Amino acid sequence: MVKGSIGNTAAMTTTLTQSGGGKDRPARSTMKDVARLAGVSVKTVSRVVNGEPGASAAVRERILQAAERLDYRHNLGASTLRRKDSRSGIVGALLQDVGNSFSAGLLRALEDALREGGLSVLAASLDEEPDRERDIVSDLVARRADGLVLMPASERHEYLLSEHRAGLPLVFVDRRPHGLDCDSVTIDNRMGAKLATAHLIAGGHRRIAMLSDLHQIETAKERIAGYRAALEEAQIGFDPLLLVHGVRSEEEATRVVADFLDSTDPPTALVAGRNIITVGAVRALRSAGMVRKVALVGFDDFPLADLIEPGLTVIRQDVRRIGAEVGRILLGRLAGDNGPPQHLVLKPSLIRRGSGEILPPNLDPVGR
Amino acid sequence: MVKGSIGNTAAMTTTLTQSGGGKDRPARSTMKDVARLAGVSVKTVSRVVNGEPGASAAVRERILQAAERLDYRHNLGASTLRRKDSRSGIVGALLQDVGNSFSAGLLRALEDALREGGLSVLAASLDEEPDRERDIVSDLVARRADGLVLMPASERHEYLLSEHRAGLPLVFVDRRPHGLDCDSVTIDNRMGAKLATAHLIAGGHRRIAMLSDLHQIETAKERIAGYRAALEEAQIGFDPLLLVHGVRSEEEATRVVADFLDSTDPPTALVAGRNIITVGAVRALRSAGMVRKVALVGFDDFPLADLIEPGLTVIRQDVRRIGAEVGRILLGRLAGDNGPPQHLVLKPSLIRRGSGEILPPNLDPVGR
DNA sequence: TGCCTTTACGTCAACGTTGACGTACTAACA
DNA sequence: TGTTAGTACGTCAACGTTGACGTAAAGGCA
Numbered sequence: 060m061v062k063g064s065i066g067n068t069a070a071m072t073t074t075l076t077q078s079g080g081g082k083d084r085p086a087r088s089t090m091k092d093v094a095r096l097a098g099v100s101v102k103t104v105s106r107v108v109n110g111e112p113g114a115s116a117a118v119r120e121r122i123l124q125a126a127e128r129l130d131y132r133h134n135l136g137a138s139t140l141r142r143k144d145s146r147s148g149i150v151g152a153l154l155q156d157v158g159n160s161f162s163a164g165l166l167r168a169l170e171d172a173l174r175e176g177g178l179s180v181l182a183a184s185l186d187e188e189p190d191r192e193r194d195i196v197s198d199l200v201a202r203r204a205d206g207l208v209l210m211p212a213s214e215r216h217e218y219l220l221s222e223h224r225a226g227l228p229l230v231f232v233d234r235r236p237h238g239l240d241c242d243s244v245t246i247d248n249r250m251g252a253k254l255a256t257a258h259l260i261a262g263g264h265r266r267i268a269m270l271s272d273l274h275q276i277e278t279a280k281e282r283i284a285g286y287r288a289a290l291e292e293a294q295i296g297f298d299p300l301l302l303v304h305g306v307r308s309e310e311e312a313t314r315v316v317a318d319f320l321d322s323t324d325p326p327t328a329l330v331a332g333r334n335i336i337t338v339g340a341v342r343a344l345r346s347a348g349m350v351r352k353v354a355l356v357g358f359d360d361f362p363l364a365d366l367i368e369p370g371l372t373v374i375r376q377d378v379r380r381i382g383a384e385v386g387r388i389l390l391g392r393l394a395g396d397n398g399p400p401q402h403l404v405l406k407p408s409l410i411r412r413g414s415g416e417i418l419p420p421n422l423d424p425v426g427r
Numbered sequence: 428m429v430k431g432s433i434g435n436t437a438a439m440t441t442t443l444t445q446s447g448g449g450k451d452r453p454a455r456s457t458m459k460d461v462a463r464l465a466g467v468s469v470k471t472v473s474r475v476v477n478g479e480p481g482a483s484a485a486v487r488e489r490i491l492q493a494a495e496r497l498d499y500r501h502n503l504g505a506s507t508l509r510r511k512d513s514r515s516g517i518v519g520a521l522l523q524d525v526g527n528s529f530s531a532g533l534l535r536a537l538e539d540a541l542r543e544g545g546l547s548v549l550a551a552s553l554d555e556e557p558d559r560e561r562d563i564v565s566d567l568v569a570r571r572a573d574g575l576v577l578m579p580a581s582e583r584h585e586y587l588l589s590e591h592r593a594g595l596p597l598v599f600v601d602r603r604p605h606g607l608d609c610d611s612v613t614i615d616n617r618m619g620a621k622l623a624t625a626h627l628i629a630g631g632h633r634r635i636a637m638l639s640d641l642h643q644i645e646t647a648k649e650r651i652a653g654y655r656a657a658l659e660e661a662q663i664g665f666d667p668l669l670l671v672h673g674v675r676s677e678e679e680a681t682r683v684v685a686d687f688l689d690s691t692d693p694p695t696a697l698v699a700g701r702n703i704i705t706v707g708a709v710r711a712l713r714s715a716g717m718v719r720k721v722a723l724v725g726f727d728d729f730p731l732a733d734l735i736e737p738g739l740t741v742i743r744q745d746v747r748r749i750g751a752e753v754g755r756i757l758l759g760r761l762a763g764d765n766g767p768p769q770h771l772v773l774k775p776s777l778i779r780r781g782s783g784e785i786l787p788p789n790l791d792p793v794g795r
Numbered sequence: 796t797g798c799c800t801t802t803a804c805g806t807c808a809a810c811g812t813t814g815a816c817g818t819a820c821t822a823a824c825a
Numbered sequence: 826t827g828t829t830a831g832t833a834c835g836t837c838a839a840c841g842t843t844g845a846c847g848t849a850a851a852g853g854c855a
Contacts, residue, residue, distance in 0.1 A: 087593055089811055100835050105813060113833055130589040135569040136504045136515070137811035140840045147504070148566075149549070157550070158535030160528070160730070167526030170552055179566060181517070182525070182550040184538055198516075198547060201503040221498040225455055341734055362528070362729070366709055368736040457841055468805050473843060481803055505841035508810045513843095799854085806847080817836080824829085 088129035096125040108133060139203075149181050150389065151199035152208045153192060155233075156184045160334065160361045161378060162210070165232065168382020169208060176390045178205065187273070189213035200227070206389045208232055214275060228392035230385050234277045235402065242392070244384045244403045248278045251374040251407035252285030252330065255356040258372070258415055259328040260293045263422040264354060268301040268326035270315055270336045279304075282332050282358060301326055312339025313346075320347050327419040328354035334361050341367060341414075354417040356409075365412050372415025374407045381405060456497035464493035476501060507571075517549050518757065519567035520576045521560060523601075524552045528702065528729045530578070532746035533600065533753075537576060540754020544761065546573065555641065557581035568595070574757045576600055582643060596760035598753050602645045603770065610760070612752045612771045616646045619742040619775035620653030620698065623724040626740070626783055627696040628661045631790040632722060636669040636694035638683055638704045647672075650700050650726060669694055680707025681714075688715050695787040696722035702729050709735060709782075722785040724777075733780050740783025742775045749773060 090104040097104065099118055106114045107122040108131075114122070125131075139145045150173055154162040162184070170180050181204065183195045192212045196219070199207060206228035217238040223229055229236070231243035252269075259267050269286045272279040283302065290297050306312050312335065319325050320343065331337035337357030344350045351369060360375040384403055409415075417423075458472040465472065467486055474482045475490040476499075482490070493499075507513045518541055522530040530552070538548050549572065551563045560580045564587070567575060574596035585606040591597055597604070599611035620637075627635050637654045640647040651670065658665050674680050680703065687693050688711065699705035705725030712718045719737060728743035752771055777783075785791075 091811080101811090102813080102835065102837095103833085106834090109813085115833065118833085130593060132593075133569045134508075134571065134811055135566075136571060137508055137840090138813070140505055140508060140842090141811080141813045142840085143814075145840095148570075156535060157525070157538060158532050160531070163528070163531035163534075164526050166531075166550065167524065167552060170525060170550070179549050179551065179563075179570075181547050182534065182538070183547065184535060195547075198503075201501045202516075202547075203502065203504060225498060225500075338731060338734070345734070361731075363706065363731050363735065366706070366713070367731065367734045459841080469841090470805060470843080471803085474804090477843085483803065486803085502841055505810090506843070508812090509841080509843045510810085511844075513810095797855090799852100801852080802850085804847105804849085807845090809844080810842090812840090814839080815837090817834105819832100819834085821832080822830085825827090 088131045093125045097121045146205045147203045149204045150206045151181045151204045154210045164378035165382045168379045172386020185212040187212045240400050242388045242401045246376045248281035249285035252282035253289040255330050255374050256286045256289035263419045264328035266326040267328045269330040270303045270306045271332040274304045309335050309339035312336040313343040316340045316343035331357040356415040369414045370412025375410045376407045456499045461493045465489045514573045515571045517572045518574045519549045519572045522578045533750045536747045536750020544758045553580040555580045608768050610756045610769045614744045616649035617653035620650035621657040623698050623742050624654045624657035631787050632696035634694040635696045637698040638671045638674045639700040642672045677703050677707035680704040681711040684708045684711035699725040724783040737782045738780025743778045744775050
């Protein structure tokens with residue numbers, strides 16, 4: 060077992076954070092060294108380093124020169140340990156995958172917002188793995204992170220109750236907390252998927268398929284609910300064969316759509332539950348030469364969606380705004396806001412670029 | 428002036444890391460509290476928390492129950508301060524923009540590599556701002572980051588000499604260090620741009636324009652050098668009007684290309700120096716109905732480049748490999764590798780998707 | 796049965812910094 | 826000129842944890 064593992068499950072990992080590796084690295088100078096060289100007390104050095112009053116100009120100059128001579132660098136960890144009610148200056152951002160466009164855009168917006176408050180972002184990808192989420196949360200708590208932004212991979216969040224009670228600001232993003240009442244910024248997924256489906260229905264489509272993410276992912280459930288609600292409102296019977304769960308990669312999406320196209324009564328329109336499904340669907344349609352014959356509405360926007368032929372009609376979440384709102388809420392908590400938890404639900408918008416406006420074959424005047 | 432500002436220029440920023448904000452948050456329990464409740468010494472609690480031998484089963488159980496009862500959480504900062512030659516477990520990744528696909532992909536690959544070593548990544552976007560780079564480096568040094576991955580915004584790096592001497596592992600990525608000899612992982616930009624240009628020349632093009640980033644950005648210089656070298660090898664005169672510096676946005680790229688298309692002797696092929704220039708160029712070509720008349724090779728790949736009509740021919744950097752190599756080098760340094768600095772130069776590859784294979788008008792058999 | 800070794804505790808001080816408090820000297824005011 | 830207040834220092838202990846060292850008791854071996 061590794062050090063600090065109780066109350067910090069992340070420490071169970073064999074790490075380089077233990078002492079080790081070749082020759083010891085040279086020790087950095089401390090205020091003691093600076094004090095000795097400048098001929099003053101450590102407290103006086105601290106005053107100068109911190110820009111506090113109580114040091115004469117001459118003494119200050121001597122200390123600055125000594126600090127420069129010794130390459131002295133302030134130790135935030137020691138300072139934070141001693142100061143009463145001090146903060147670490149770190150916020151943890153636990154996102155789905157910092158490499159994908161949604162998480163990357165969110166991280167960027169969050170970083171911008173938090174930089175205003177002098178906070179740094181410790182970024183992590185959860186890859187929908189609940190155990191990794193818990194490990195990283197544990198590590199961040201051990202580091203006394205000032206707050207956490209969490210796009211949870213887990214479905215229940217009681218394990219965070221003690222951290223929340225201990226005063227750790229938590230803001231959920233894209234998914235809501237369960238078993239815990241704290242701040243969240245999400246999208247109205249149901250409304251978004253309903254909008255996508257209604258848009259296709261308004262265009263004349265009646266056989267509309269939906270390809271969705273893992274069933275247990277909350278946003279996936281909500282999007283499916285919206286899809287079904289739109290069908291119901293239009294009095295179009297729900298065909299379970301047109302709803303595909305658990306599509307987790309472009310390749311899988313491509314396969315599913317290709318299978319649809321090969322079927323005897325294929326859908327004339329598709330709703331893709333997330334970006335990689337959209338991309339996979341587009342590939343399948345292109346391969347089959349059907350990009351202008353089958354309508355497609357994707358969930359979430361991404362760069363270049365307008366340059367694809369036809370342009371991709373999407374339900375767009377404003378990632379910049381989501382990140383900015385999360386940052387604002389978190390900074391508010393850190394500044395002392397003790398109000399009831401906020402649940403901001405942003406509305407996505409329909410962006411028409413062509414792929415969602417393709418008419419079904421029976422309505423298409425030129426039958427192309 | 429703010430605390431710890433000497434030797435830590437980042438601290439000049441007004442921050443929330445100072446004490447403050449409303450009601451004090453509840454103090455967390457410490458080992459002292461656990462020891463009191465369990466009826467043992469602090470040292471014995473430390474033994475159990477750290478999984479060290481020297482605690483009986485009965486005592487261990489009492490301590491674990493007390494820790495759970497008190498919601499005790501290990502304090503990594505205090506532990507790190509006390510342990511000799513301990514590490515913070517943090518690596519700073521200073522990238523161009525964590526929201527763009529190149530930086531995002533790199534961050535992800537880096538995160539994956541460093542997670543193997545139990546390290547967390549503190550991510551920051553520099554936006555090509557040298558002052559921000561220095562501030563963030565300063566902050567990370569104050570936090571005693573174990574290492575830094577730096578895609579520098581600055582041109583000179585003497586300011587890092589003292590950190591390097593102090594034993595802080597530094598790995599430059601995408602750009603090399605100047606005035607400092609440390610590890611780096613870069614791409615052979617010159618070779619890549621030369622490859623792009625030679626490819627167009629081999630396709631019959633003679634009037635090839637290049638749109639490039641800010642002149643002082645090192646990768647931009649190298650790409651320009653490669654472009655010029657290919658022209659020279661083909662004995663094609665260099666036309667300064669065909670080389671455009673300082674293209675910083677899609678909109679700007681769109682404008683430049685539109686201007687080219689309006690000129691009396693427009694280029695028949697384009698080399699785009701980076702992704703956003705590529706995207707801007709594609710928009711301009713589409714608007715002018717010229718996507719199949721002007722050849723285009725972009726620098727660096729991105730998602731969906733194959734779905735654009737025509738598919739984008741690009742010089743592709745293997746972002747995953749870059750990130751993995753950076754991580755490997757950094758972990759090696761942390762594990763004690765004291766060898767001479769490594770300068771890994773990866774070769775980009777030409778990905779043909781159509782846009783770079785468009786022939787010039789005089790060679791195009793159907794003249795479209 | 797006696798002696799030696801090992802184990803399970805605990806004490807003390809240290810890490811690098813800062814808050815609280817004290818002292819001496821200087822400056823300002825009456 | 827004397828008194829009071831303010832400034833420029835310094836001392837001491839604290840933050841939460843861990844390394845070094847010590848002690849007592851128990852177990853094993855001769």
